[in-house]
Amino acid sequence: MDSMAFVMGCSAIGAGLAIFASIGAGIGQGMAAGRAIESIARQPESRGTVMTTLFISCAIIETTAIYGLIISLILLMANPFVGQLQ
């Protein structure tokens, strides 16, 4: 098999696998949103503060998923392994 084709195919598989990082972020954001809704239901007057904190914490949780996205984008568009073949 052509070594270039092999490297590019493996990079595409790796790019797909890197997106699995978003599983944890999805679970975490779901738990955070669930708890936020619970606390709003218990104390409706604290809605503004809880929503602000929820948005900020969701953004921080999302960072891990974004790291996975960036790894797969690097593998797809600026592949470091293809350059080593030449």
Add this chain to the structure above:
Amino acid sequence: MDLINKNLAPLFEVFGRPVYLTQSLLSTWIVMAVLILFAIFVRIRLSSFSPVPSGFQNFIEFAVDTVDGMVKSMMGDGFGSLGGYFFSIFAFILVSNYTALLGMRPPTSDLSTTLALALSSVGIMHFLGVSRHGGRYFKEYFEPVWAFFPMHLIEELTKPISLSFRLFGNILGGVIIFELVYELFPLPLRFAIPSFLHAYFDLFVGALQAYIFTVLSMTFIRQKASAD
């Protein structure tokens, strides 16, 4: 598909390597021109502002009051002078993210822009920390015992990386999704279906990321430089 940030024209050379005018650099200049012209317009109108606000003056006072109130409520006293900085980065990121609605490539989908914004926030954080706390700023790196120094160092190094990658990844993800969606649908459907996606990915995510970048910068600066 054009997922890559294309080079439009060579500008100048630095150490023999050409620096190109890219798509995102062009839209950065457009965003800067729009914001500077708007600021000059507001400055000219400022002399005719009345004690009882109405219309345009209401909007300007609301925007400035909101950011000043956010600085006050999130950072406490002693940071009132930073309101202008936070207003600038919020306005720049918001307008940058909304350029995607006009079909331009958003400046924030370029890692150079977001890294520059994150480094300026982190630079202000360290500068204020040193100038307000002096020796106590350096002592915090060795708390509770000296062996924690590498962890504190890694924490400081990841701050600009996470701040810039969050904004960059969100906006570039939106750009790629729109390239794929516009490829997917035939021409008549391109006018109807992607508009719902634009409402989420450009309007909602754009405003949310601008807000989050500003709030996280505020939190970082307060952690290092607050009086208590």
